[in-house]
Amino acid sequence: MKNRMKLRFNVEKCIGCYACYTACIAEHHLPEEEDADSNITIRTVAEEDFQKNVCEGCIHCGLCMKQCPNGAIYREEEYGLILVDKGKCTGCRVCESVCPKGVIHYDADGKLEKCDGCIERLREGREPACVRACCIGAVERA
Amino acid sequence: MSETKIIKTTCSTCGPCCEVDAYVKDGRLISVEGARNTPMQSGGLCAKGAAAAQYVYNKERILYPMKRVGEKGEGKFERISWDEAYEMTADNLLRIRREYGARSSVFYAGYSKWYRPAMLRLANVYGSPNFCTESSTCFQAAALAWRSLYGNGICRPDLKNTNTLMIWSSNPYHTNTPMSKMFQEMKRRGVRIIDVDPRRTVTAHDADIHLQLIPGTDGALALSMAQVIIEENLYDKEFVDKYVYGFEEYREYVQQFTPEKAEKITGVPAGKIRLAARTYAGNGPAGLMFSASPVVHHINGVQNYRAVFALIALTGNYDIEGGNRTQPGPFSPANEFGKVRRFDGEEAIGQKEFPVWFDLSCDEAQCTMLADYIAKEKPYPIKAVFAMGLNHRMWPQPEYLQSSLGKLDFYVNAELFMSESSKSADLILPACTSYEREQVHIGMGGRFFFSNRAIEPVGESRNDIEIVMEVYRRMKLKDHTMCDEVLESGYEAYMEHILEPSGLTLEELKSRPEGMQGKNLFPPAVKTYENEPFCTPSGKVEFRSLVLERYKDSHGYEGLPVYHDFRDNDAVDRKEFPLILNTGSRKPQLFHSRLYRMPWLKNIETVPMVEMHPEDGKACGIADGDSVRVISPSGEIEGTAFYNVQGKPGVVYIYHGCAKGDANELIGKDYLDPISGFPGFKGYFCRVEKSGETGDEE
Numbered sequence: 001m002k003n004r005m006k007l008r009f010n011v012e013k014c015i016g017c018y019a020c021y022t023a024c025i026a027e028h029h030l031p032e033e034e035d036a037d038s039n040i041t042i043r044t045v046a047e048e049d050f051q052k053n054v055c056e057g058c059i060h061c062g063l064c065m066k067q068c069p070n071g072a073i074y075r076e077e078e079y080g081l082i083l084v085d086k087g088k089c090t091g092c093r094v095c096e097s098v099c100p101k102g103v104i105h106y107d108a109d110g111k112l113e114k115c116d117g118c119i120e121r122l123r124e125g126r127e128p129a130c131v132r133a134c135c136i137g138a139v140e141r142a
Numbered sequence: 143m144s145e146t147k148i149i150k151t152t153c154s155t156c157g158p159c160c161e162v163d164a165y166v167k168d169g170r171l172i173s174v175e176g177a178r179n180t181p182m183q184s185g186g187l188c189a190k191g192a193a194a195a196q197y198v199y200n201k202e203r204i205l206y207p208m209k210r211v212g213e214k215g216e217g218k219f220e221r222i223s224w225d226e227a228y229e230m231t232a233d234n235l236l237r238i239r240r241e242y243g244a245r246s247s248v249f250y251a252g253y254s255k256w257y258r259p260a261m262l263r264l265a266n267v268y269g270s271p272n273f274c275t276e277s278s279t280c281f282q283a284a285a286l287a288w289r290s291l292y293g294n295g296i297c298r299p300d301l302k303n304t305n306t307l308m309i310w311s312s313n314p315y316h317t318n319t320p321m322s323k324m325f326q327e328m329k330r331r332g333v334r335i336i337d338v339d340p341r342r343t344v345t346a347h348d349a350d351i352h353l354q355l356i357p358g359t360d361g362a363l364a365l366s367m368a369q370v371i372i373e374e375n376l377y378d379k380e381f382v383d384k385y386v387y388g389f390e391e392y393r394e395y396v397q398q399f400t401p402e403k404a405e406k407i408t409g410v411p412a413g414k415i416r417l418a419a420r421t422y423a424g425n426g427p428a429g430l431m432f433s434a435s436p437v438v439h440h441i442n443g444v445q446n447y448r449a450v451f452a453l454i455a456l457t458g459n460y461d462i463e464g465g466n467r468t469q470p471g472p473f474s475p476a477n478e479f480g481k482v483r484r485f486d487g488e489e490a491i492g493q494k495e496f497p498v499w500f501d502l503s504c505d506e507a508q509c510t511m512l513a514d515y516i517a518k519e520k521p522y523p524i525k526a527v528f529a530m531g532l533n534h535r536m537w538p539q540p541e542y543l544q545s546s547l548g549k550l551d552f553y554v555n556a557e558l559f560m561s562e563s564s565k566s567a568d569l570i571l572p573a574c575t576s577y578e579r580e581q582v583h584i585g586m587g588g589r590f591f592f593s594n595r596a597i598e599p600v601g602e603s604r605n606d607i608e609i610v611m612e613v614y615r616r617m618k619l620k621d622h623t624m625c626d627e628v629l630e631s632g633y634e635a636y637m638e639h640i641l642e643p644s645g646l647t648l649e650e651l652k653s654r655p656e657g658m659q660g661k662n663l664f665p666p667a668v669k670t671y672e673n674e675p676f677c678t679p680s681g682k683v684e685f686r687s688l689v690l691e692r693y694k695d696s697h698g699y700e701g702l703p704v705y706h707d708f709r710d711n712d713a714v715d716r717k718e719f720p721l722i723l724n725t726g727s728r729k730p731q732l733f734h735s736r737l738y739r740m741p742w743l744k745n746i747e748t749v750p751m752v753e754m755h756p757e758d759g760k761a762c763g764i765a766d767g768d769s770v771r772v773i774s775p776s777g778e779i780e781g782t783a784f785y786n787v788q789g790k791p792g793v794v795y796i797y798h799g800c801a802k803g804d805a806n807e808l809i810g811k812d813y814l815d816p817i818s819g820f821p822g823f824k825g826y827f828c829r830v831e832k833s834g835e836t837g838d839e840e
Contacts, residue, residue, distance in 0.1 A: 015315040015322060015344045017730040018189035018746055025742050026173055031196040034741040042746070050342045051787050132175055135186030135322045 004080040005117060006142045007128065009056045009101075011045065013138035016053040018042070020130035020139050024057070027118060027129035039115040040130065041103045057130060057139070058082070058103045058115035064095035072112065081117035144168050150177065150655040152583060152593035153191040154254045154576035156733045160191060160320050164577060164596035171198050171577055171597050176320060179656040181587070184323035189731045193742045197575065198600065202559040202739050204572040205601025215548045217565040224602065224612075230569055231528070232616035234552040235268065238526045244269030245488050246523050250509065251275040252531030253736065256581060257606035259478040260629065260636070261530065262505065264610050266482070267626040268617070271490035272524075274509035276536055278492075282504045283438035283818035287447035289502040290687040291455070293677030294468065295480075299429025301328060303464035306425045308336040308418075310450055311360070312433035313343040316730040334425055336418050338363065340724065341788040341795070351418050357724045357793060358825030359408040360437050361446035361705035363415065366404030368449070368456055369396040370419035377423065378458025385671055386455055387678070388686025388701065395702050407707065409790065423457045427464025430454055439726065439823040441708050443815045448687070448703035455683040461669050469667040474588035474660025475643035491515050491524070496819045498699065501689050510819040513543040513811065516550060525551040528613075530573065530606055534563045535735045535799050538809040538821040539776065556609055559739060562801065572603035579605040582637045582651065588664075590646060591657030608633050690817070699817060708825045714775050719827035721758060723774055724789075725805035726798035726823045735799030750803035752781040753795040754830065759785055762830050769833035772796065772803075774826055776810035779803035780833060794828055 021040045029036035040057040060082045065073040072088035073095065075081070091110035105113040118128035126132070130139045146167045153162045153174065161177035174194040176187035190197075207227035212218030222230075238247055249265035249272065251258045258275060265273035288296040299307060307328060315322050329335065329348065337349035338360070346352045355363050371377050372393055382389050401412035408415075422428050430453070437447045459465035484490075484505040492508025493500050499508045509515075516524045527547065532555050534540040534547065547553055547566045555564045556571035564570050578599040583591050599605075614629040628639055638648050645661030675681035679688040686701040693699045709716075731743040738744050752770055754762075764770055766785040771778055772794065781796065781803045789795055796805040806823070813822045 015319075017316060017319045017322070019187055019192055019319060019730075021746065022189040022731070022742055023187070023192040026192050026195060031199040032201075035745070036742065046787065049787055050347050052344050052347070129173075129192075132185075133187050133192050135176070135184040135188075135320050136326055137323075 003078055003122075005122065006060045006080075007057060007115070007117065007131070008059060008140045008142045010138045010140070011054045011056065013136060014052075014054040015136060015138070016055070017135070018055065019133040019135065020057070021055050023129040023133035027121070037105055037113070039103065039105060039113065041101070043102070056101050056103055059101060060115070060117060061100065063098050063100060064104065064114075067094050067098045069094055076119070079117060079119065079122055081119055082114070083116055083119075084112045084114055086111045146172065149594050149596040150179070151596045152576045152581065153187070153194060154256065155190045155194065155197055155737070157255070158318055158320070159576070159583060160187065161591060162187065162191060166596050169597060171195055180591075181589070183320045186320055186323070188319035189743060189746070190733060190737060193740055194577070196740045196742050198577055198597070200559060200739055203600055203603070204557055204560055204564070204570055205603065206572060207602070208570045210568045214568070215544075215566040219570065224604070227569060227571060228612050228616045231554055231613050232620065235526060235528060235613075236617055236620055238551060239268065242523055242525050245271055245490075247526040247528060248272040248274065248491070248509065248512070248524055250527055250529040250532050252529065252533050252536070253734070254531065254576075257530065257610060259482045260607045260610045262482045262484060263626050263629050264528075264614055266485040267614065267624050267629065269485065271485055271488045272507045272509075273484050273505075274491070274507040277504065277506060278509045279435075279536055279820055281434035282499075282506065283444055283815065283820045284432055284434060284447055285504060286499060286502050286818055287438065287444045288451055290444070290498070290689055291448060291451050291683055291685070292460070296432065297461070297466040297468055298470065299431050300427075300464050300467045300470040301429060302470070304333060304427055304429035305464060306334040306336065306421055306428035307431060308338070308422050308428060309345065309349070309431040310338045310433065311436035312431055313339065313345045313728065315344045317728045319730060334421055336421060340790070340793060343788060351414065351421060353410045353414055353418055354790065355408040355410050356790075357722060358440040358442070358446070358708045360440075361442055361449040361703065362399055362404050362407040362707070363410060364446070364449035364453055365396045365399040365703070365705055366401050366408075366415050367419040367422065367453060368392075369399050370401060370416050371423045371453070371456060372396065374420070376420065377456045381458040381460070382456065385676070385682050387680040387682035387684045391702055392452070392685040395704070399705070422453065426457065426459060427462055428457065428459050429464060430459070430466055436727065436824055438815065438818060438820050440825045441813065441815050441822040442706045443820055443822075444817040445700075445703050445705065449705065452685055452703055455685075460683070461667075461671060463668060467668065468670050469664070471587035471666050472659065473664045474590070475662060475664075476584050476590075476660070477640050477642055479584065489521065491521070492819060494521060496817065497693055497697070498689055498817055499819065501692070508819045510537070510814060510821065511811070513537065513539075513546040516546040527553045529554065530556040532563050533561060533735055535804055535806060537811070538806050538813065538823070539811040540804055540806050542811055556606060558603075559736065561735075571609055572601055573606050573609065574599040574603035578603065580637070582640045582648070584640070585657060588660045589657050590641065590644060590651055590660060592651045592654075605633065607636060611636075697816060708822060714827050716827065719773075719775060719829050721828050721830065722793040723772070723796070723808060723826040723828040724793055724824045725796045725808065725826075727795065729797055732797065732799070735801070738800055748782045748784075749797070750779065750781040750800040750805065751797055752783045752830065753786040753789065754783055755787060755789060755791040755793070756785040757791040758794070758830075759783060764830060764832055771831045771833050772808060772828050773831065774808035774828040776813070777807040779805065779807055783830065794830060798823070
């Protein structure tokens with residue numbers, strides 16, 4: 001697979017500006033979809049006298065695919081991205097329990113909603129929206 | 143099927159006006175990305191800019207001119223034509239001028255800022271001294287502090303050549319995110335970073351030295367650094383002898399602020415104060431990165447920033463390579479911004495209370511007390527407000543201003559959104575965003591760039607300057623004595639007029655998407671003071687300000703950068719209000735009040751957020767995530783408490799502008815810096831209670 005693509009989120013580098021988080025929403029939704037969710041997850045990392053919010057997204061490791069009892073998650077062939085076939089998803093949430101990054105989301109019907117690696121943009125020769133938005137290179141295409 | 147077009151334009155959601163690529167399909171804005179054809183930007187963008195589509199196509203956008211049909215403040219409007227709207231504006235402004243005099247009309251520029259010179263022209267030609275802006279509570283007090291010392295416009299740090307950068311109360315990672323890469327490159331180059339901030343922000347975390355002071359004690363910290371620098375002979379004796387006025391009194395005054403004493407005031411360990419002083423003075427050249435508001439949102443704000451800015455001259459870092467420079471890069475002249483003088487033939491609002499604001503002029507009146515001027519008709523009646531982007535949430539106790547606006551004879555607001563402040567207007571005019579207009583931008587280093595119109599204006603919205611021009615033309619038809627050639631010329635000619643001194647034409651600039659440098663460039667400069675005296679009464683850098691001393695008897699101003707602690711306040715019972723209240727710092731996803739209407743941004747974190755140190759939370763019986771009531775001597779609001787260890791115990795941080803709980807309601811309308819009129823937004827007092835519990839006050 002010569003175009004293989006994964007994403008890397010560097011939590012050390014991340015400054016918690018939420019640019020990737022918002023760019024992800026804007027890429028996948030129309031402005032009228034007010035409650036649209038990002039495929040990126042925000043979490044807080046804390047030390048004794050310091051804390052920051054950081055953004056993390058799917059790294060396309062495929063663990064969820066291996067564990068899905070319904071075969072609803074597959075690896076597409078062009079870039080090796082881990083994608084979901086919503087028709088097969090039963091909402092059992094096994095994927096959520098195995099995701100090492102905690103970046104599995106669900107839509108209003110309880111079906112898996114996850115990062116698609118911005119596959120449409122890749123086909124146009126563009127970077128994923130989160131990579132493009134990040135000012136400091138904390139989100140990278142690996 | 144049409145293709146997606148990429149259009150070079152600008153985001154103007156907040157201040158810096160980042161250059162962006164707008165993706166447009168079938169005439170609709172699809173997405174926005176940071177431009178990569180600019181020397182100043184990383185190519186990335188911030189959360190606000192990335193959500194541009196929800197800004198432009200927001201359901202609260204005002205689409206048509208609308209006039210009030212219900213009672214004032216009721217919020218009932220009906221659609222009218224632009225023609226009727228212009229006539230109504232011109233007729234009312236002229237009537238009020240006839241009945242009460244020109245000064246009774248206030249011309250107010252809120253957000254965005256780009257049309258200010260045109261609006262100032264309108265105020266001038268109308269004859270009112272009362273052109274004012276949102277700068278009555280933002281930035282201009284910092285500029286005033288600077289001007290009282292150096293006499294010129296505030297000088298930025300020369301980031302390219304500096305060895306030490308002292309950031310004084312700014313979190314650029316979150317306030318100017320696209321600058322982050324440049325900041326990190328400085329770190330990689332080995333620049334020492336000193337960060338002064340009450341909180342351990344992401345910027346502070348990346349700094350070499352973090353001075354974590356109690357909010358509002360900036361002056362004491364700076365004076366203490368000066369004490370160290372003088373005592374250890376690290377100051378630039380030659381520069382000080384030749385170019386500083388009042389050094390001996392200053393030297394004597396700073397002796398009170400030994401690091402040990404300053405530690406007690408500021409909470410910063412004495413050893414760290416010494417280390418920072420030695421680094422700033424010894425590892426030069428050193429630049430000082432200032433911020434627009436945090437330091438001056440304190441009642442001793444101007445003097446505190448004077449103490450900070452004095453360090454630049456003290457260490458000889460004024461106007462040298464790597465210091466704070468008058469002209470760090472090439473410079474091209476241009477018209478309009480900073481070139482239009484305010485009509486000052488009559489007393490303006492704020493002039494009695496804040497005379498130095500006018501002596502060290504920023505060409506604006508000071509409208510921090512606008513609500514009082516309207517309600518009490520002092521110093522004279524204010525009857526009309528012609529506003530663009532007026533937002534009452536900028537002022538302390540905003541509801542008081544909102545009710546005062548309802549007393550006006552005529553109030554028109556041009557806005558993007560149906561804001562609450564617009565609801566009390568008689569007439570609302572729909573403005574358009576930067577994506578819907580053309581604009582000439584003046585960048586850094588003598589560079590200009592042209593911001594294209596990416597999409598047609600939404601609804602019947604119009605470009606602010608075209609609105610100003612048409613209001614002018616309608617008034618002129620009824621009063622032939624009015625004359626302003628620039629307003630008369632039309633918007634295309636206006637853009638040419640901005641460029642004219644640069645030697646560029648609009649046509650050539652339009653053909654160069656990457657922008658271009660002006661042709662009449664001035665080279666970078668250093669040590670300009672060797673050839674021309676400082677523009678102060680003494681001709682020197684005034685550690686002792688002769689302008690401030692003019693008002694010693696009448697207003698009690700002192701010439702030295704004196705430190706008065708806001709906690710020495712007999713009017714407030716600290717047992718009742720034991721916590722320090724700091725409001726209005728920035729979140730990366732928000733900008734004042736305007737972005738709370740964008741769910742993609744508003745939903746990122748719970749609002750309004752009340753940040754407390756866990757120790758304070760536990761002491762008040764408040765758990766992380768509890769609903770709380772914050773009570774100050776001036777008001778109370780509801781919010782949600784979040785534990786946060788970035789700040790030290792004893793201080794509560796609340797973000798501003800949220801209608802569900804407006805932090806500014808907690809700040810007294812008269813709790814102002816007596817020199818600048820800026821509210822003490824970042825240094826007041828409060829207590830926090832779990833919501834639903836009854837307080838012990840009546």
